[in-house]
Amino acid sequence: MLATEPRIGSRVQRLRRAKRVSQADLAVALGISASYLNLIEHNRRRITVPLLMKLAGYFGIEPGELVENDESRLVGDLMELFSDDVFSENALTNQDIRDLAASNPSVGRAVVRLYDQYKTLRETSRRQGVVEDEGGYHPATDAVSDFIQENANYFPTLEAAAERIRHDIDFASDSFEYGLKTYLFNVFGLNWRTASLPGGIARRYDAAAHELITAEVLPPESALFAVAHQLGLLAASRQIDELIEAGNLAADAPVLTRNALASYFAAALVMPYEPFFRACQETRYDIERIQRRFRTSFEQVCHRMTTLQRPGMSGIPLHLVRTDIAGNISKRFSLSGIHISRHSGACPRWNVYAAFLHPERINVQISQMPEGQRYFCIARSITKGGHRHSAPRRHLSIGLGCHIGYAQQMVYSDGMNLNDPSQAVPIGVGCRICPRLDCEQRAQPPTDHRFTLNETDMAEAFYASARRGLS
Numbered sequence: 001m002l003a004t005e006p007r008i009g010s011r012v013q014r015l016r017r018a019k020r021v022s023q024a025d026l027a028v029a030l031g032i033s034a035s036y037l038n039l040i041e042h043n044r045r046r047i048t049v050p051l052l053m054k055l056a057g058y059f060g061i062e063p064g065e066l067v068e069n070d071e072s073r074l075v076g077d078l079m080e081l082f083s084d085d086v087f088s089e090n091a092l093t094n095q096d097i098r099d100l101a102a103s104n105p106s107v108g109r110a111v112v113r114l115y116d117q118y119k120t121l122r123e124t125s126r127r128q129g130v131v132e133d134e135g136g137y138h139p140a141t142d143a144v145s146d147f148i149q150e151n152a153n154y155f156p157t158l159e160a161a162a163e164r165i166r167h168d169i170d171f172a173s174d175s176f177e178y179g180l181k182t183y184l185f186n187v188f189g190l191n192w193r194t195a196s197l198p199g200g201i202a203r204r205y206d207a208a209a210h211e212l213i214t215a216e217v218l219p220p221e222s223a224l225f226a227v228a229h230q231l232g233l234l235a236a237s238r239q240i241d242e243l244i245e246a247g248n249l250a251a252d253a254p255v256l257t258r259n260a261l262a263s264y265f266a267a268a269l270v271m272p273y274e275p276f277f278r279a280c281q282e283t284r285y286d287i288e289r290i291q292r293r294f295r296t297s298f299e300q301v302c303h304r305m306t307t308l309q310r311p312g313m314s315g316i317p318l319h320l321v322r323t324d325i326a327g328n329i330s331k332r333f334s335l336s337g338i339h340i341s342r343h344s345g346a347c348p349r350w351n352v353y354a355a356f357l358h359p360e361r362i363n364v365q366i367s368q369m370p371e372g373q374r375y376f377c378i379a380r381s382i383t384k385g386g387h388r389h390s391a392p393r394r395h396l397s398i399g400l401g402c403h404i405g406y407a408q409q410m411v412y413s414d415g416m417n418l419n420d421p422s423q424a425v426p427i428g429v430g431c432r433i434c435p436r437l438d439c440e441q442r443a444q445p446p447t448d449h450r451f452t453l454n455e456t457d458m459a460e461a462f463y464a465s466a467r468r469g470l471s
Helices: 009-018 023-030 034-041 049-059 063-067 071-082 094-103 105-127 139-150 156-172 176-188 220-235 237-247 253-270 273-283 287-294 298-305 351-357 404-409
Strands: 191-195 203-206 211-215 318-324 329-334 363-368 374-385 393-403 424-426
Touching: 009 034, 009 105, 023 034, 023 049, 071 094, 071 105, 094 105, 105 139, 139 253, 139 329, 156 176, 156 220, 156 237, 156 253, 176 191, 176 220, 203 220, 211 220, 220 237, 220 253, 237 253, 253 298, 273 287, 287 298, 298 318, 298 374, 298 393, 318 351, 351 363, 351 374, 351 393, 374 404, 393 404
Parallel strands: 191 211, 363 424
Antiparallel strands: 203 211, 318 329, 318 393, 363 374, 374 393
16 A cells, blocks of 8 residues: 655644553554654654545544644744744755654744744844844744644534533523523523623623623623633633643743633623534535524634534634734634745735725635635624713734635635636735745745845836846
8 A cells, every 4th residue: 555645743642641651552553662652753764545534533533634744834833933034144045944843843843933932032132122123023822823723623622511501501491592591500500691891891700799780882792701711711611721731832921812712601601613614515605694693793704614523524624814904913814825924014015904994894715825725715804892972992804714725615705716717816925035036016025045236127016027137
């Protein structure tokens, strides 16, 4: 039997550790020696198709999910950080970076974490007037994103807890809101009410007074989600603590991770897995129809769509990104294979930015990365806040998408010729590592070329006009 090409060692190792299984025990279950398994986990042996099937069955996932490892994402992160000027004298090639990610992904991830810390220290120095820097980054937020990515944004224990509690809520009343109020009172002795709260506070939990208060200015779907989030902190605290402990998170990442996992629970409670999965299948991922069915927001539905990874009942492998009008990416997750910038803004050609030009409308794009991979992407701008007179508003854009091979499963692809190359919009990860030298929207020269100014010819785009001077 021929061996499969993908190197999945790091993925096997993480799955094994997540189940708290020793190498010896897993080797026995697979019918191989522990030393052979150790070689597989360190990508020193290729894995045969029969063994791949055994591994997928043991971990309860599809074989394709096991093969789709995170090596390409690690390569993208490493290319991005090595594009920093601090490495300009090292003359690293793209092949050097790919070799590192393939041969020793653990070292590669350690380098990424170290760089995250470096960026934070550099920003601290900038604020103290020591150095200049282009932007601030917090390693805790990146650690949370990595934690969610490593778990494929699917947490079975939280799904089970949410399903159990949702059953009790539905048993109490036909109305989810009234059933939720009843559950909070019967189980936790909490009275949930709506009232005026000081500016900026959406929810207040007063354990001493046995009260849970949501701000009267919140939209109904936001108020309901806020209550479900608090319930997650109360009813699923054990599951959340176990996940955080298993994640081995450093610094203050556990605080942010707790908030993210409580939000995951809230989504699972408000949009139960099986009904939500069926709704996605029936409507072909029509976000607005699903919004009305579950009485949720556009962003809540998009987030929930990325969590459909249950074995035997999995949805489309999606990516999700959220950015503001300044290009700051505040949320990123990718199962589609597309690489989303870790420390800088994404490509201005990507429709997640064009969506700001058409508020409240869904913008559709076939996006093609430099290596040729195409993705089907939708994006829509949303507005948050502004619930009071003169209150500030936040303008954000939500991007959701999949590999082009899954595009026909989404209603937004209707009427499009997905096989027409002219329909694809060339995009990149970021200007510093993008090889498209003739891009009229390039904001910076690529780091793997030496930039020299051409003083005789001047084009509309500065860096594009100087491309002949790149070497």
